[in-house]
Amino acid sequence: MIEVKDIKKNFGLKKVLKGVSFTANKGEITCLIGINGAGKTTIMNAIMNLTPIKGGEILIDSERLTKETYEKITFIPDAITMLPQMKIGEALQFMKDFYKSWNEERAKELLSFFRLKEEEKISSLSKGNTAKVNLLLGLGLDVDYLLMDEPFSGIDIFSREQITEVFTSHLVEDRGVIITTHEINDIEHLIDKAVLLDDGKVLREFRTEEVRELEGKSVVDVMREVYQR
Amino acid sequence: MRNYVKLVDFELKRFMKIYLTLIGIVIISQIVGVIVESNQFMDMANREMFEGSMSLTQFLEMYWPLTMSRILISGWFILPVGLSAAALIFYCFFIWYRDWFGKNTFIYRLLMLPTARINILLAKASAIFLMVLGLVSIQLILLPIENIIFQTIVPLDLRVDMTIREVINSSNGFASLQMLLPNSLVQFFAHYGIGFMTVFTLFTAILFERSYRIKGIIFGVVYCIIALVIFLLPSSLEMVFSEFGYFYPEELFIIEVILGIIVTGISIWVSHYLLNRKVTV
Amino acid sequence: MKFNKRDPVYIQVIRHFKQQIASGHYEPGQEIPSRRELANQLKINPNTAQRAYKEMEEAGLIFTEGNSPSKITKNEEVIGRIRDELISEAIDNFVTAIRPINASLDEVIGLLKEKYVEG
Numbered sequence: 001m002i003e004v005k006d007i008k009k010n011f012g013l014k015k016v017l018k019g020v021s022f023t024a025n026k027g028e029i030t031c032l033i034g035i036n037g038a039g040k041t042t043i044m045n046a047i048m049n050l051t052p053i054k055g056g057e058i059l060i061d062s063e064r065l066t067k068e069t070y071e072k073i074t075f076i077p078d079a080i081t082m083l084p085q086m087k088i089g090e091a092l093q094f095m096k097d098f099y100k101s102w103n104e105e106r107a108k109e110l111l112s113f114f115r116l117k118e119e120e121k122i123s124s125l126s127k128g129n130t131a132k133v134n135l136l137l138g139l140g141l142d143v144d145y146l147l148m149d150e151p152f153s154g155i156d157i158f159s160r161e162q163i164t165e166v167f168t169s170h171l172v173e174d175r176g177v178i179i180t181t182h183e184i185n186d187i188e189h190l191i192d193k194a195v196l197l198d199d200g201k202v203l204r205e206f207r208t209e210e211v212r213e214l215e216g217k218s219v220v221d222v223m224r225e226v227y228q229r
Numbered sequence: 230m231r232n233y234v235k236l237v238d239f240e241l242k243r244f245m246k247i248y249l250t251l252i253g254i255v256i257i258s259q260i261v262g263v264i265v266e267s268n269q270f271m272d273m274a275n276r277e278m279f280e281g282s283m284s285l286t287q288f289l290e291m292y293w294p295l296t297m298s299r300i301l302i303s304g305w306f307i308l309p310v311g312l313s314a315a316a317l318i319f320y321c322f323f324i325w326y327r328d329w330f331g332k333n334t335f336i337y338r339l340l341m342l343p344t345a346r347i348n349i350l351l352a353k354a355s356a357i358f359l360m361v362l363g364l365v366s367i368q369l370i371l372l373p374i375e376n377i378i379f380q381t382i383v384p385l386d387l388r389v390d391m392t393i394r395e396v397i398n399s400s401n402g403f404a405s406l407q408m409l410l411p412n413s414l415v416q417f418f419a420h421y422g423i424g425f426m427t428v429f430t431l432f433t434a435i436l437f438e439r440s441y442r443i444k445g446i447i448f449g450v451v452y453c454i455i456a457l458v459i460f461l462l463p464s465s466l467e468m469v470f471s472e473f474g475y476f477y478p479e480e481l482f483i484i485e486v487i488l489g490i491i492v493t494g495i496s497i498w499v500s501h502y503l504l505n506r507k508v509t510v
Numbered sequence: 511m512k513f514n515k516r517d518p519v520y521i522q523v524i525r526h527f528k529q530q531i532a533s534g535h536y537e538p539g540q541e542i543p544s545r546r547e548l549a550n551q552l553k554i555n556p557n558t559a560q561r562a563y564k565e566m567e568e569a570g571l572i573f574t575e576g577n578s579p580s581k582i583t584k585n586e587e588v589i590g591r592i593r594d595e596l597i598s599e600a601i602d603n604f605v606t607a608i609r610p611i612n613a614s615l616d617e618v619i620g621l622l623k624e625k626y627v628e629g
Contacts, residue, residue: 045509045510049340050341050509050510051509052507052508052509067342067343068343070341079332079333079334080333081333081334081335081337081341083335084332098344
């Protein structure tokens with residue numbers, strides 16, 4: 001389980017996180033929802049120790065992050081994390097060189113699933129294909145937790161469909177996934193849990209099926225309620 | 230350790246194209262330089278002695294015999310060496326900032342590697358150090374070759390031969406090879422030690438900037454000044470109180486070595502802290 | 511299959527299965543997709559597919575023998591009950607919708623016969 005406990009952060013004088021708490025379970029898809037500037041990406045960065053926090057604590061399976069933790073949790077930002085001059089094959093080799101948890105077989109499988117070729121240079125790829133390579137770099141790791149920042153933003157509909165398919169496949173099975181989005185419609189049926197953020201605060205954290213079953217509301221209904229209050 | 234070696238290899242590969250281009254420029258420019266300068270000298274000698282009917286003695290009195298060290302101060306030598314130096318100094322900054330800027334976000338990858346983050350810094354410093362050593366070695370190989378070319382073009386009467394060591398020691402100014410290729414092993418370690426210390430101090434300043442952004446620039450500059458003051462304190466004391474002869478030269482040297490190690494150590498420790506706790510993507 | 515957004519997804523999945531069973535689209539004893547395949551086909555969370563299967567298993571709609579894939583129940587009684595349940599549910603909805611209009615039963619039945627045969 002990933003536990004985010006009361007984390008705070010400032011950018012200069014602006015408070016970007018004002019005490020954010022939520023949890024994300026293994027084997028579930030947790031979605032951080034909020035408009036741009038709500039602090040979603042900052043939370044991801046904070047979980048990965050890619051930016052310092054001012055207060056609070058983040059625990060991954062009850063422990064603080066160390067360098068070894070990067071073998072069991074990974075983050076897929078919204079831009080590719082490899083050099084544009086590298087070929088896809090070189091990028092995969094880089095991952096294999098540095099991570100014990102790199103699963104070459106699965107990487108190969110993803111490569112053919114996404115119809116990508118190892119000889120292709122990253123800088124020559126379309127936006128959708130770049131996003132797929134980026135996804136591949138994270139999904140190829142045998143990690144317990146996978147963080148994705150806006151995996152659907154700014155890509156074509158077919159790439160979108162392919163990426164959605166990943167979420168319902170064995171590629172994500174039994175992992176804990178946290179994704180951020182400002183556009184919930186496409187993935188409403190995919191997520192287990194939603195965390196609604198605004199202005200650096202969690203407005204509501206709920207299980208989607210529970211809200212449907214007990215309150216008869218869709219995720220969007222809850223959002224409308226929470227954000228228009 | 231294995232990750233450190235892999236990172237050094239990776240950092241070297243990333244700059245290899247530009248680095249090889251630099252080496253190419255150095256080799257071509259210097260070889261062409263020796264040929265051009267030697268030929269120009271020979272043309273002049275021919276003109277003065279055959280057309281201007283100057284005797285050999287008169288010519289040598291007026292123009293002096295040509296030496297390698299005279300060729301060494303020509304633009305053919307100074308410019309490519311200066312270019313390489315400028316490129317490597319520039320690369321000390323670029324080696325960090327390139328990971329943050331642009332369409333890719335490679336710094337995410339680097340910081341998420343399952344390895345101590347200080348390895349990233351050590352690898353970058355090592356890559357720069359190896360590239361400096363590489364260029365110096367190329368120069369060391371080039372000099373005897375250039376010497377042979379020089380001796381083939383200019384006849385014995387019109388030249389004075391120097392050993393490579395003499396050539397190096399006679400060079401000065403911008404193309405001061407003596408700094409890069411000192412006379413003794415101790416000096417070698419002293420010079421490269423200072424170089425190492427400077428790179429680590431600079432890296433720390435860069436990490437200050439990367440951690441605190443605008444405020445970090447101030448921290449970085451202040452950090453560099455403090456490092457400089459610590460390192461230069463004994464020698465400046467020595468200058469101020471020179472009449473007393475405060476330290477023996479050996480003492481001063483040992484103190485500087487210790488201070489150099491301390492400054493480098495502090496830089497690495499501060500960098501380690503910044504990389505683990507403060508740096509931001 | 512199209513989901514509505516306000517009912518729990520697992521309940522919608524169960525309803526989908528009931529319809530398939532009642533209509534005979536799924537035959538008794540027929541193998542059904544694994545929870546993973548189902549999640550993939552319907553673009554839903556695998557946990558939700560899992561939950562739907564669990565509930566259906568408990569209700570006797572499907573059964574699993576050992577490690578082999580789950581199958582549609584062979585119990586005619588259960589199938590009959592599902593059919594009755596669906597029909598009764600649809601009629602209930604219909605009645606709730608038609609009652610406020612105050613049409614007479616004969617009128618409704620007449621029209622119903624006409625439309626049902628047409629459709």
